[in-house]
Amino acid sequence: MEIHWRAPLQPKGFLKIVEMIIALLALSLVAGFTATNRAECNRWNGTKVCQITAKASYPYTIVDVTYQPSCEANATSEALSGDYKQAAEFFVAWGSLTLFYGIIAILVYMFATANSKWEWVINYLILVDLVFHVVWVLCWFIASVEWAVVQNEMKSYIKTKVIHDKYLANSCNDTTYNEPGSYAQAAIADVFGFTSIVLWGVNIFWVVIDTSFYLQWKAKRSSSGEYNQI
Template identity: 25%
Template structure:
């Protein structure tokens, strides 16, 4: 009764197929955000030092206020250079986004096991579809919130690693010292992570209907419609 009944045909139905897409895109979401590594490089000229390269490396969880540009050459800059840090801490938005992606991945894994191996149990116990529906609705909402927060953080990260802020540091404005922004790692990967967040939001939001159809809420509405002589359209 409770044993495994493998049915791979569920992958061809909307309930299973969309869950597979959610599983895949959750991996892409946390990989593109959590796996990012970048750096900002300055060319510093001061007394006795010409075009010395200074690099500050940053990565997930994007606590930029802990990323430092170290002294290029303290002995030959006559003490005009002091360490300074990038601006901003975007760890909360990044960690929220990545944590949601990981939890979504784990839930999709568990749900797929249930769908393809224990669908007979899922359909006979009304609590499983209702729980699935509640989690799907909540997750869709959290994808909306986390993606919006992460998209704002990505914009701020680009601003914080741009020359307009960095070149205003006191070390770069010291007498006889000049700083030039040499390079900044391209952040296309972070843009892609935001896109995957939006895709996940759409997938989870769209999946609400297919999960809802397996709940007793949907069946009760159908019974009410039939008893009143109203025949619902099949979608």
């Protein structure tokens, strides 16, 4: 069986490799992200200084609350109120599907395009690939927008509803909130998500120019141009 080894180096195949790398980075950042919010109570029950930390890890259904040092309170866990899990899991799932589809597409490029007898199969697969690209652009857009919204909502909820309303409102005066730096990881994941939209959108062009419709149109245009010159 012949193999088209240079297929991954052509624009369409090379972009697939880049898309898979970006998808791997994006899903890894979301799956490994821990939302962390901290607040310092300067007068716990009027006398003590206390720091409270709230953390929520993927898939963001439980928030763990701890106190340092002990402020006459015990560490606890509670359910997060909000639809954060669905957006996070969709983002990670779509990144995983991108890896899976990218591997299959590259293998098809390498094996199918090397055999001239499979021309009708190749034409069909190119159309399927085009449809998949449109779907992937749309779904990456949905996943990225949802994750951008959810991470901001989760940050606000943990700060106001968990740390303040449930743990500090009745026991603490003069609270100082430390702006969490951990959310930078979530933001970077979203950047990779929007980058995926651009990459898949650009790759649509390289898929279109391989379709039989485009090749026929190009051939007719070329023939028409030669006829007009005569």
